[in-house]
Amino acid sequence: MKTNYNKLLVAIFSIALFLTACSNDDDHGILAPEVTMDIQDQALQLSVGDNSTFSASNQNNSVYTETWSLGDSIVSNADTYIFEPKNSGTYNLSYAAVNEAGTFAYEYTITVLPKLRPITDDSKAFVTALLDFWPAPGQFINKKPGNLESAEGIIGGRGLVSLGGWGGSVTYTFDHTVLNHADKNDLIIYGNAMPTFSEPGVIYVMQDDNANGLPDDKWYEIKGSGHDLEGTDRAYKVTYYRPATADGDVPWEDNNGNTGVIAKNAFHKQAYYPEWITEDSYTISGTLLSDSNIDMSNPSYITSKPFEYGYADNTSGGDQIDLADAIDADGNPVNLSGIDFIKIQTGVQANMGWLGELSTEVTGIADLNLID
Numbered sequence: 001m002k003t004n005y006n007k008l009l010v011a012i013f014s015i016a017l018f019l020t021a022c023s024n025d026d027d028h029g030i031l032a033p034e035v036t037m038d039i040q041d042q043a044l045q046l047s048v049g050d051n052s053t054f055s056a057s058n059q060n061n062s063v064y065t066e067t068w069s070l071g072d073s074i075v076s077n078a079d080t081y082i083f084e085p086k087n088s089g090t091y092n093l094s095y096a097a098v099n100e101a102g103t104f105a106y107e108y109t110i111t112v113l114p115k116l117r118p119i120t121d122d123s124k125a126f127v128t129a130l131l132d133f134w135p136a137p138g139q140f141i142n143k144k145p146g147n148l149e150s151a152e153g154i155i156g157g158r159g160l161v162s163l164g165g166w167g168g169s170v171t172y173t174f175d176h177t178v179l180n181h182a183d184k185n186d187l188i189i190y191g192n193a194m195p196t197f198s199e200p201g202v203i204y205v206m207q208d209d210n211a212n213g214l215p216d217d218k219w220y221e222i223k224g225s226g227h228d229l230e231g232t233d234r235a236y237k238v239t240y241y242r243p244a245t246a247d248g249d250v251p252w253e254d255n256n257g258n259t260g261v262i263a264k265n266a267f268h269k270q271a272y273y274p275e276w277i278t279e280d281s282y283t284i285s286g287t288l289l290s291d292s293n294i295d296m297s298n299p300s301y302i303t304s305k306p307f308e309y310g311y312a313d314n315t316s317g318g319d320q321i322d323l324a325d326a327i328d329a330d331g332n333p334v335n336l337s338g339i340d341f342i343k344i345q346t347g348v349q350a351n352m353g354w355l356g357e358l359s360t361e362v363t364g365i366a367d368l369n370l371i372d
C-alpha cells in the first residue's frame with residue numbers, strides 16, 4: 001500500500017513537472033506583437049518634395065523585430081519611418097512586427113504626384129530657355145540658321161533654327177509645366193514645312209519628375225504616325241567624322257554598318273561639321289523615321305510628303321501635339337500630367353541631291369493652351 005502511494009506521488013509530480021515544462025515551452029512569457037499605426041489610412045497621396053512620417057506604437061510591451069519595406073527593399077528597422085519620395089509613382093510601404101509568438105503587419109499604397117509648376121499671369125506661351133543645341137553636320141551649320149544664336153532666337157517667340165542632318169537636336173524648357181489636357185492637343189511646334197516638303201523631327205518630352213529644375217529625368221517620345229512604318233528604328237545611332245578639310249563632305253557610319261556623307265553643295269561653302277565640337281567624331285542616338293515619303297524620281301522636283309501627325313517641321317502652319325501620345329522606351333503609352341522640357345531631333349536621314357541633307361527646322365515652340 002505504502003509502495004503504491006509513493007508511486008502515485010511520483011506520477012502526480014511527474015505530470016505536474018510535464019505540465020510546467022509544456023507551459024514554459026508555449027510562451028516563455030512572450031506576448032505576440034500588438035501594435036497600432038499612427039496613420040490608419042492605407043491609401044495615401046503625396047507630391048514630390050513632400051514627406052510623411054509613419055510610426056508604429058507598441059500596445060503591450062511585447063518584444064519584437066520591426067521592418068519597414070518599400071517595395072522589396074527594407075528601409076528601416078525602427079518604430080518610425082520618414083518617407084520622402086524623390087519621384088512620382090505608386091509606392092507600396094509595408095510594416096511588420098515579428099516575434100516567436102506572432103506577427104503584426106500593415107500595408108500602405110502611396111500615390112506620389114509630380115510637382116507641377118503652375119501657370120501664372122506672367123507665364124509665357126513660348127519656351128523660355130535653351131538647354132542644349134547639338135546639331136548634326138549640315139549645310140546651315142556654323143552660320144545662321146544653324147548656330148547657337150539661331151537656337152537662342154526662338155526663346156520667347158518665333159525665329160528659325162536648323163538642326164542639321166539626322167540626329168541633330170535642340171532642347172528647351174518652359175517657365176511653367178505644360179499640362180496634358182484630356183482629349184486635346186497641348187503643344188504647337190512651328191516649322192517651315194510646305195505641303196510637299198516636310199522635314200519631320202521627332203519630339204521628345206520630359207517631366208521634371210524629381211522637381212530639381214534639371215532635365216535629368218526620363219525622355220518620352222511622342223508616337224507619331226510614322227512609328228510603325230518600315231524603316232523606322234527607335235534604336236538608331238550615327239557617328240559623324242570631321243573631314244580632313246573644312247570643304248570636305250562629312251562622313252558618317254551608323255550602328256548597322258551603313259556609311260554615307262553629308263555632302264557639300266555649291267550654295268553653302270562653310271564647314272558643315274560643327275566648329276565648336278572639339279572631338280574629331282561624335283555619336284548621336286535616337287529614333288530614325290522611315291524615308292518612304294521622299295520621292296526623288298524627278299530630280300528637279302524632289303518631294304517629301306508629311307506624315308499624318310506627331311512630328312515637328314511636318315505640316316505647314318505648325319504641328320499640334322497631344323502629350324497623350326507619349327511612349328516609354330518599350331513603346332508603352334505613359335500618362336503624363338504635364339511636361340517641363342522638350343527636345344526636337346531631325347528624324348529622317350536623307351540626302352536630297354541638290355537640296356542637300358534633310359534637316360528639321362523649328363521656328364517656335366509653344367504651349368498651345370496659352371496661344372490666343
Ligand SMILES: [Ca+2]
Binds near residue numbers: 180181183184322
Ligand atoms: Ca492632351
Ligand SMILES: [Ca+2]
Binds near residue numbers: 209210213216
Ligand atoms: Ca529633373
Ligand SMILES: [Ca+2]
Binds near residue numbers: 162199358359360361
Ligand atoms: Ca531643312
Ligand SMILES: [Ca+2]
Binds near residue numbers: 191193199
Ligand atoms: Ca524644313
